Amino acid sequence: MRELGQVKFVQIQRSPMKIFRDGARLYDPAPLLRVDALLLTPDGAFGLMADGARIIDVHHREHPQTRNRNDNPLSFSFSSHYAAMRQRYGDHLREGIAGENILIEFSEKVRPEQINGKIMILSAETGQPIYLTRVIPARPASSSVDS
Amino acid sequence: MNQPAPSAEEIKEALQFLDNGMRGYYAHLESSAAIIATGDSVMIED
Numbered sequence: 001m002r003e004l005g006q007v008k009f010v011q012i013q014r015s016p017m018k019i020f021r022d023g024a025r026l027y028d029p030a031p032l033l034r035v036d037a038l039l040l041t042p043d044g045a046f047g048l049m050a051d052g053a054r055i056i057d058v059h060h061r062e063h064p065q066t067r068n069r070n071d072n073p074l075s076f077s078f079s080s081h082y083a084a085m086r087q088r089y090g091d092h093l094r095e096g097i098a099g100e101n102i103l104i105e106f107s108e109k110v111r112p113e114q115i116n117g118k119i120m121i122l123s124a125e126t127g128q129p130i131y132l133t134r135v136i137p138a139r140p141a142s143s144s145v146d147s
Numbered sequence: 148m149n150q151p152a153p154s155a156e157e158i159k160e161a162l163q164f165l166d167n168g169m170r171g172y173y174a175h176l177e178s179s180a181a182i183i184a185t186g187d188s189v190m191i192e193d
Contacts, residue, residue, distance in 0.1 A: 002192075004190060007188075010183060037184040038182065039180065042179070072173040073173075074173065074175065077171030078171075084169065098170060110168060118192065119190065120189070121189055121190075122188040126182075132174035133174065134173075136174075137166065137167055137173075138170040138172060
């Protein structure tokens with residue numbers, strides 16, 4: 001294995017970000033919340049706060065408004081991808097605005113064939129290796145209901 | 148003021164740009180539970 005980068009921040013999405021208002025479909029990033037740590041489970045993620053609070057992510061299977069489609073309990077992206085999207089679409093595309101749970105600091109685009117379906121996260125606190133598998137590219141969000 | 152709707156070609160280019168991982172990745176946890184935080188290392192196979 002070789003190191004690709006480090007986790008820059010972790011976050012959860014507390015509720016759907018695609019909303020309807022006055023007949024228009026809007027994207028509201030207000031439900032995003034950066035958290036102190038992320039509890040990963042096979043059903044999705046919980047945000048962990050320093051005060052002990054545990055907050056469920058909208059892609060967790062048990063969230064009352066779940067956006068879990070079986071293929072998307074967890075998500076991650078890279079700072080390099082956001083840099084490319086900002087260059088093309090503008091500075092409003094701040095890192096993590098699409099709602100990924102894990103933002104990884106890295107300087108280059110990461111292609112699916114590099115990931116090859118699996119990444120490993122090495123916990124700095126415990127040294128525990130954590131494997132994320134069945135990794136697939138997220139689809140462009142224009143027609144999906146996953147956010 | 149409303150912006151003009153994008154053309155089919157513009158939409159196609161945008162979808163191609165955002166595809167293939169640019170929009171991020173979905174994943175599953177292989178184990179029963181784990182905690183991660185800022186500063187953890189991310190590795191891929193050589």
